[in-house]
Amino acid sequence: MADIAVHTEHTHHEGYEDHAPHATSTGLSNNKLAMWLFLGSECLLFGGLISTYMLYRGRHEGGPGPDQIFDIPLTSISSFILLMSSLTMVLAVNSAKRKDDRNTNLWLVVTALLGALFVGGQVYEFTAFYQEGLGFTTSLFGSSFYTLTGFHGVHVTLGIIMLLALVAIINRDRITGDKAEVVELVGLYWHFVDVVWVIIFTLVYLIPA
Amino acid sequence: MAIIERPSAVPATVGGAAAPELVTPSRALGVFARPVSSTGWKSWLFTVDHKKLGIMYGAVSLFFFLVGGIEALLIRLQLAAPDNTVLSAGLYNEMFTMHATTMVFLFVMPMAAAFANYFLPLQIGARDVAFPRINALGFWLFLFGGIFLNTSWFLGGAADGGWFMYSPNSSALFSPSHGIDFWVLGLQITGIASLVGAINLIVTVLNMRAPGMKLMQMPVFTWMVLVVQFLLLFAMPVITVALFLLSFQRNFGATFFDVNQGADPLLWQHLFWIFGHPEVYIIILPSFGIISEVLPTFARKPLFGYKFVVFSGAAIGFVGWGVWAHHMFASGLGPVSVAVFSVATMLIAIPTGVKIVNWTLTLWGGKLLFSTAMLFSIGVIVLFTIGGLSGVTHAVAPSDTQQTDTYHIVAHFHYVIVGGAVMGLFAGFYFWWPKMFGQMLDERLGKWNFWLMFFGVNLTFAPMHILGMQGQPRRMVVWPEKLTGDGFFDLAFWNKVASVGSFVIALGVLLFVINIFVTAKRKVKAPLDPWDARTLEWITASPPKEHNFDRIPTVHALDEFFHRKYEEVDTEDGPRLVKVKTAEEILAEEEANADHHIHLPSPSYWPIVLALALPIIAYGVIFNLLLSVVGTALVILAIFGWCLEPSVADDSDYDPPAGGDSTKELATLG
Numbered sequence: 001m002a003d004i005a006v007h008t009e010h011t012h013h014e015g016y017e018d019h020a021p022h023a024t025s026t027g028l029s030n031n032k033l034a035m036w037l038f039l040g041s042e043c044l045l046f047g048g049l050i051s052t053y054m055l056y057r058g059r060h061e062g063g064p065g066p067d068q069i070f071d072i073p074l075t076s077i078s079s080f081i082l083l084m085s086s087l088t089m090v091l092a093v094n095s096a097k098r099k100d101d102r103n104t105n106l107w108l109v110v111t112a113l114l115g116a117l118f119v120g121g122q123v124y125e126f127t128a129f130y131q132e133g134l135g136f137t138t139s140l141f142g143s144s145f146y147t148l149t150g151f152h153g154v155h156v157t158l159g160i161i162m163l164l165a166l167v168a169i170i171n172r173d174r175i176t177g178d179k180a181e182v183v184e185l186v187g188l189y190w191h192f193v194d195v196v197w198v199i200i201f202t203l204v205y206l207i208p209a
Numbered sequence: 210m211a212i213i214e215r216p217s218a219v220p221a222t223v224g225g226a227a228a229p230e231l232v233t234p235s236r237a238l239g240v241f242a243r244p245v246s247s248t249g250w251k252s253w254l255f256t257v258d259h260k261k262l263g264i265m266y267g268a269v270s271l272f273f274f275l276v277g278g279i280e281a282l283l284i285r286l287q288l289a290a291p292d293n294t295v296l297s298a299g300l301y302n303e304m305f306t307m308h309a310t311t312m313v314f315l316f317v318m319p320m321a322a323a324f325a326n327y328f329l330p331l332q333i334g335a336r337d338v339a340f341p342r343i344n345a346l347g348f349w350l351f352l353f354g355g356i357f358l359n360t361s362w363f364l365g366g367a368a369d370g371g372w373f374m375y376s377p378n379s380s381a382l383f384s385p386s387h388g389i390d391f392w393v394l395g396l397q398i399t400g401i402a403s404l405v406g407a408i409n410l411i412v413t414v415l416n417m418r419a420p421g422m423k424l425m426q427m428p429v430f431t432w433m434v435l436v437v438q439f440l441l442l443f444a445m446p447v448i449t450v451a452l453f454l455l456s457f458q459r460n461f462g463a464t465f466f467d468v469n470q471g472a473d474p475l476l477w478q479h480l481f482w483i484f485g486h487p488e489v490y491i492i493i494l495p496s497f498g499i500i501s502e503v504l505p506t507f508a509r510k511p512l513f514g515y516k517f518v519v520f521s522g523a524a525i526g527f528v529g530w531g532v533w534a535h536h537m538f539a540s541g542l543g544p545v546s547v548a549v550f551s552v553a554t555m556l557i558a559i560p561t562g563v564k565i566v567n568w569t570l571t572l573w574g575g576k577l578l579f580s581t582a583m584l585f586s587i588g589v590i591v592l593f594t595i596g597g598l599s600g601v602t603h604a605v606a607p608s609d610t611q612q613t614d615t616y617h618i619v620a621h622f623h624y625v626i627v628g629g630a631v632m633g634l635f636a637g638f639y640f641w642w643p644k645m646f647g648q649m650l651d652e653r654l655g656k657w658n659f660w661l662m663f664f665g666v667n668l669t670f671a672p673m674h675i676l677g678m679q680g681q682p683r684r685m686v687v688w689p690e691k692l693t694g695d696g697f698f699d700l701a702f703w704n705k706v707a708s709v710g711s712f713v714i715a716l717g718v719l720l721f722v723i724n725i726f727v728t729a730k731r732k733v734k735a736p737l738d739p740w741d742a743r744t745l746e747w748i749t750a751s752p753p754k755e756h757n758f759d760r761i762p763t764v765h766a767l768d769e770f771f772h773r774k775y776e777e778v779d780t781e782d783g784p785r786l787v788k789v790k791t792a793e794e795i796l797a798e799e800e801a802n803a804d805h806h807i808h809l810p811s812p813s814y815w816p817i818v819l820a821l822a823l824p825i826i827a828y829g830v831i832f833n834l835l836l837s838v839v840g841t842a843l844v845i846l847a848i849f850g851w852c853l854e855p856s857v858a859d860d861s862d863y864d865p866p867a868g869g870d871s872t873k874e875l876a877t878l879g
Contacts, residue, residue: 024416025417028416030417033416037411037412041445041446044443044446044447055476059470059471136462137462140465140472144465169852176856
């Protein structure tokens with residue numbers, strides 16, 4: 001994923017003859033188009049995982065079910081934190097477009113911290129559920145719950161790594177192409193992961209099984 | 210080779226302000242220098258050139274084709290006689306599983322990727338794909354994934370659950386060897402290759418067409434490849450989920466397919482076929498594209514109903530998402546689902562039929578030249594139609610319930626895959642070989658190649674219709690003598706015919722391999738435009754230069770190259786097409802007006818390193834998780850190396866080509 005984001009040099013070589021680095025047939029840069037396509041593909045990945053969970057959430061013989069273990073207030077708070085990180089991500093993109101490196105870095109770090117808080121909440125939640133008797137192998141509900149939310153957690157974690165790596169390479173001035181676009185690409189990914197969480201939170205936690 | 214500058218024989222500037230600024234490398238980023246070899250093994254290992262990658266895709270796929278073919282021959286040997294003992298039951302299960310997996314994932318798909326990689330940029334007038342390093346990553350993932358998958362033969366046995374690996378049969382209880390683990394992880398790795406390849410090619414087609422080329426002026430092959438990439442983009446993640454679920458179950462004790470826990474075996478079937486049916490079109494559409502190029506060329510006529518061919522290809526792509534459950538008619542889905550999927554499946558015959566009609570009408574009234582490529586294309590029309598018709602009978606659910614899991618199904622899908630997809634790829638070999646290697650494959654050997662394969666396919670797979678209708682089940686290791694029957698329905702006879710047929714196909718393929726070596730040894734240069742072809746890839750040298758086009762062509766029409774060669778002239782008998790230019794003249798014109806500064810992407814170490822890390826992780830999952838940690842560390846290192854390497858090679862890294870051949874492009878940095 002990061003490779004797509006920092007892959008800016010190739011936008012140059014096509015439109016070379018007409019001196020415009022972004023003269024593509026669609027007008028959208030290669031990197032951005034690629035990120036949209038990747039996210040389109042990711043929709044089907046989460047679609048498959050969510051379908052699996054919806055099929056199995058009622059099947060929890062020999063272990064606790066969703067209604068017994070979910071702590072809605074706690075997860076609501078961590079969901080709120082993750083949604084707020086989308087706001088700070090927007091602020092980072094906005095600063096990058098104004099070529100304001102200092103604020104870009106600031107908001108990227110804040111976004112990463114909020115993301116880390118969310119992942120921390122997930123780790124806490126997983127630990128608590130485990131202690132209440134819901135292991136990965138306990139029941140169909142357990143396997144599909146941990147797989148779905150785990151995949152999402154891994155996506156957030158990769159996002160955090162991307163954000164922090166972005167801060168590092170902005171600081172060292174190592175982005176050869178359009179800096180604001182690179183920030184925007186990571187932003188697209190981040191917002192996607194947030195939107196997926198909105199769906200997961202609604203389907204998994206809020207709608208009673 | 211960041212910037213290739215032509216020797217000074219070409220005038221340096223065309224008027225002051227227009228001279229483009231050179232892209233200069235940033236020396237400050239010298240930590241991860243880029244490789245620069247343009248000759249020798251390094252130039253292949255680290256290349257990002259779509260043409261070299263295309264050739265490597267082709268060579269590796271051809272190797273796996275031979276492997277899969279040998280597996281098929283072993284299966285047919287086992288079935289040639291009653292109660293045969295060539296293969297044990299266990300080995301037989303591994304053989305048919307790996308035969309299908311190899312042919313689908315390691316031959317037909319990557320061979321189509323080989324053609325797509327090589328010809329898609331050439332057909333749209335681009336110098337490379339949108340993401341050359343990702344392109345290289347795709348190839349190495351395919352190669353390492355394929356090798357990883359096949360190492361299972363030596364590490365305790367290959368997968369034995371059939372290529373659709375139905376649960377719960379695929380759980381550790383029923384298949385305790387590591388075979389299925391290898392299968393799952395190997396397909397994950399090649400799946401990533403398909404996904405990144407799809408993103409890359411879609412961006413390339415949508416963003417990098419030559420000036421003037423509208424979507425409806427793209428060659429049909431490019432169109433079909435585009436449709437296939439969208440299918441891959443949305444189908445791969447679904448199989449990814451299915452494979453993750455299965456590997457979590459087998460390796461980490463998850464319960465997804467554990468029937469004791471109340472699991473639903475249909476979950477796997479749905480996930481697999483939501484991927485698996487679009488996969489069918491992923492396999493066939495590239496060949497449809499190839500023969501849509503070959504038929505007009507050798508009929509000396511434009512493709513009949515270009516727009517219909519393109520739109521029906523796209524329609525197949527769309528409807529292909531709504532038919533997956535016709536693979537599951539026997540699983541008890543309920544009458545409504547069965548009816549819906551039955552009708553949708555019949556519907557898909559319409560766009561497919563449109564194509565068959567269009568190809569036939571392209572031939573109608575044309576001045577047909579029966580070259581080998583043409584023969585293979587006509588072979589596709591004939592054999593695919595037979596396979597398509599038996600396919601429609603499977604759409605009728607009551608009939609399908611009788612046929613499912615019999616040799617009738619085997620007959621059907623081999624007619625469409627071997628008769629359709631594989632024959633189409635062979636048409637591509639003979640059609641494009643002079644473009645890729647500057648040499649013509651031997652036409653006499655080629656015609657033997659075609660007729661042996663054509664008769665072989667019919668000899669092998671036509672009897673399977675009878676075998677299936679008589680109830681011989683698919684995947685049975687033996688057929689007992691006492692059940693063979695007699696007269697026309699003598700199963701022993703038809704099984705022998707099919708086995709003989711499979712060796713006839715093998716002989717045809719062997720002739721192709723011989724043809725490659727004979728041609729290479731002969732060293733006769735092919736004419737620049739041997740087929741009087743129509744599309745942009747023929748406008749440049751054969752094989753194309755590293756930068757594809759000296760001047761990026763400006764496109765005015767569908768079949769641009771043809772329209773540059775021929776013009777319509779009014780004569781007494783009405784308008785006639787007259788050849789106004791030869792291919793050599795057009796090429797000379799392009800060379801004379803070459804672009805001055807051509808920016809090509811530099812080679813890179815990181816795609817191969819990143820790809821190498823994934824099988825390490827996969828071995829770790831099977832044998833020791835510590836190995837996975839090492840692999841993951843390598844992934845992180847490779848991604849950071851990838852991101853941080855300078856965008857072009859440093860001139861101090863550059864090793865100029867020895868000899869100073871003045872016709873060769875000199876690579877210099879501005």
